[in-house]
Amino acid sequence: MDVKTDNMDIEKKVVLISATPLEHGGLKDLNGIPIFQVGIGKINAASNLTEILWNEEPDFVVNFGSCGNLKNHKVGEVIEVGSVYNNIDVRPYAEYGCTPENNQCEIKLSNSGVKLFTTDQIYDNTRTDYAEKYLDMIKSCDIVDMEAYALAYVCKQRNIPFVSYKWVSDDGNIDTWKENAAIGFQNFREVFFQTYYSEY
Numbered sequence: 480m481d482v483k484t485d486n487m488d489i490e491k492k493v494v495l496i497s498a499t500p501l502e503h504g505g506l507k508d509l510n511g512i513p514i515f516q517v518g519i520g521k522i523n524a525a526s527n528l529t530e531i532l533w534n535e536e537p538d539f540v541v542n543f544g545s546c547g548n549l550k551n552h553k554v555g556e557v558i559e560v561g562s563v564y565n566n567i568d569v570r571p572y573a574e575y576g577c578t579p580e581n582n583q584c585e586i587k588l589s590n591s592g593v594k595l596f597t598t599d600q601i602y603d604n605t606r607t608d609y610a611e612k613y614l615d616m617i618k619s620c621d622i623v624d625m626e627a628y629a630l631a632y633v634c635k636q637r638n639i640p641f642v643s644y645k646w647v648s649d650d651g652n653i654d655t656w657k658e659n660a661a662i663g664f665q666n667f668r669e670v671f672f673q674t675y676y677s678e679y
Contacts, residue, residue: 491538493675496528498626501657502544503664509671517626520599521565524626528633540641541675542630543667545648545660546595546622547602552647554655555662557670558622560643561591565628566598568612575612586631588643595645596620597628622647644670 495514497503508514513535517527532540552558562585565576576584596616600609602623609617617623627643634641646663649656 492536493539493541494531494535494537495671496531496540496542496630497544498524499544502660504661509668517630520625521597521629525629525633528630532633532637532639537639540630540634540639541671542627542641542643543664543671544624544626544645545656545663546624546645547649548647549596549602549617549623550621552622554647554649554659555666557644557646557663557666558593559591560588560595560622560627560645561593562587563595563597563628563631563643564616564620565632566596566600566613566616568610576616581632583632583635586628586635588631588641593622594620595627595643596623598623598625601625 493512495509495512497514497516498519499516500506503514506514515527515531515535517524517531528540531537546558548554564585567578568575569578573579573582574584598613598616600613602617622645624645627645631641631643644667646660646667648659648663
């Protein structure tokens, strides 16, 4: 596959990463580019992506999947993530989002300016029992998911370029997720081929 990078086509081995087949109808690839599932949540994502990188030895990782809408994005809209933030709280030993061993509270992925909050919980705007710092991140970020920070961290540790595209599948109402995710995936396919696949 020819990946368009800095206005040049460079032959690279690319893998597509999603959390679950529910996000893409169980497809194994997009025009020959393999799709791998890492599972839902940060632990599954980090563990399974590590194995995928070891076995496949890709040059470039593209993550795609659904996200919760925290601002004014439309359902089905495909968004390139700018920075991703972790949901972890070990204060007073490190600031929120970090650990004593990892001060990368923010991992920058692109210049899009879109802030993604990766959390261990499905965000439900009808709940009232979230921690204060969690809600602060919900207010300051644009979208929310459950895997991207872990994926970005694993790739960064191995110096493998990583990008993440999310489509809005809900705005905190989990009842509409499935139908909206199908719309988002079709929109992602168009963005992916137009951006990265030179033969499209």
